Amino acid sequence: xxxxxxxxxxxxxxxxxxxxxxxxxxxxxxxxxxxxxxxxxxxxxxxxxxxxxxxxxxxxxxxxxxxxxxxxxxxxxxxxxxxxxxxxxxxxxxxxxxxxxx
Amino acid sequence: xxxxxxxxxxxxxxxxxxxxxxxxxxxxxxxxxxxxxxxxxxxxxxxxxxxxxxxxxxxxxxxxxxxxxxxxxxxxxxxxxxxxxxxxxxxxxxxxxxxxxx
DNA sequence: ACATCATGCAACCCTTTGGTTGCATGATTG
DNA sequence: CAATCATGCAACCAAAGGGTTGCATGATGT
Numbered sequence: 001x002x003x004x005x006x007x008x009x010x011x012x013x014x015x016x017x018x019x020x021x022x023x024x025x026x027x028x029x030x031x032x033x034x035x036x037x038x039x040x041x042x043x044x045x046x047x048x049x050x051x052x053x054x055x056x057x058x059x060x061x062x063x064x065x066x067x068x069x070x071x072x073x074x075x076x077x078x079x080x081x082x083x084x085x086x087x088x089x090x091x092x093x094x095x096x097x098x099x100x101x102x
Numbered sequence: 103x104x105x106x107x108x109x110x111x112x113x114x115x116x117x118x119x120x121x122x123x124x125x126x127x128x129x130x131x132x133x134x135x136x137x138x139x140x141x142x143x144x145x146x147x148x149x150x151x152x153x154x155x156x157x158x159x160x161x162x163x164x165x166x167x168x169x170x171x172x173x174x175x176x177x178x179x180x181x182x183x184x185x186x187x188x189x190x191x192x193x194x195x196x197x198x199x200x201x202x203x204x
Numbered sequence: 205a206c207a208t209c210a211t212g213c214a215a216c217c218c219t220t221t222g223g224t225t226g227c228a229t230g231a232t233t234g
Numbered sequence: 235c236a237a238t239c240a241t242g243c244a245a246c247c248a249a250a251g252g253g254t255t256g257c258a259t260g261a262t263g264t
Contacts, residue, residue, distance in 0.1 A: 002115065003112075003118065004112070004113055004114055004115045004117075004118050005113070006113075007109045007110075007112035007113035007118075008109075008110065008113025008114065009113070010105075010106070010109035010113070011106055011107070011108075011109035011110025011111070011112070011113040012106055012110065012221095012222085013104070013106045014222090015106075016105065016106050016109075019187065020187075022191075023187060023190045023191045023194060024194050025191055025194030025195040025197070025198050026194075026198065029240075029241095030240070030241070031239085031240060031241085039222090039223070039224090040223070040224065040225085041240085041241080042223080042224075042225085042241095042242090042243095043222070043223055043224075045241080045242080046221090046222070046223080047222085050221095061241095063230095063231060063232080063240090064230065064231040064232065064239065064240050064241070065231090065239090065240055065241075066240080066241065066242090070191050072187070072188045072191045072192075075184050075187055075188050075191075076184075076188050078184055079181055079184035079185055079188065082177050082178075082180055082181035082184070083181055085121065085122075085125060085174070085177055086174045086177050086178050086181065088125045089124075089125045089127055089172055089174045089177075090174075092125060092126050092127030092128075093127040095127070096127050096128065114251095114252085116252090131210075131211095132210070132211070133209085133210060133211085141252090141253070141254090142253070142254065142255085143210080143211080144211095144212090144213095144253080144254075144255085145252070145253055145254075147211080147212080148251090148252075148253080149252085152251095163211095165210090165260095165261060165262075166209065166210050166211070166260065166261040166262065167209090167210055167211075167261090168210080168211065168212090
């Protein structure tokens, strides 16, 4: 829920790949998402639940499979946090420069 | 250096606070950064080295203290990654909508 | 010189994490 | 109904993470 947990969820190469795969906008099953990732289905499943816990994806049971889709609102939230962080740093540095010259 | 490692570095509440504290643009010592964070100086030191390893901050020895400052280029890089991720998802969803209607 | 301050390094500890295997269960297909 | 497919759950394991304490060292202040 916090910004830190969202960044933590993105801080793993496998999970970044999963997010990347879900950028297609489609609902993908665990088996589909496992394809091409050199680890077990259960490993992928665990990663997906981490992403879901952080609010980055949502899941829906469809027949015998569980489909995951991206929920980009949290991604946008994290992006805005970084945008503000960089902007505040810029402003602070400008103020410091001015103070040194003055 | 990878995006994943930058996100991982940001994925901890203490380290986010350190980044926030460094948004002032100033060079701060470990002792200064420890103030107000309820944990040991060595704990803070470890976190700072994680941030430095990820390229988010840089350090410089000044007399008997080690000063850290923000290096926002990596932050901007991470922000751009998230911006592109959200944009690609948007486009893909639009294409899917069009395909369903067609 | 001496006391103090800021730090680094190493050892240690407990918890979390990333990964696996084995088995049970509910849906699908033939 | 039988076989198979997709998944969940639990146990387990090694490695990494976050934290501490103790000690050594180099810089500062008196």
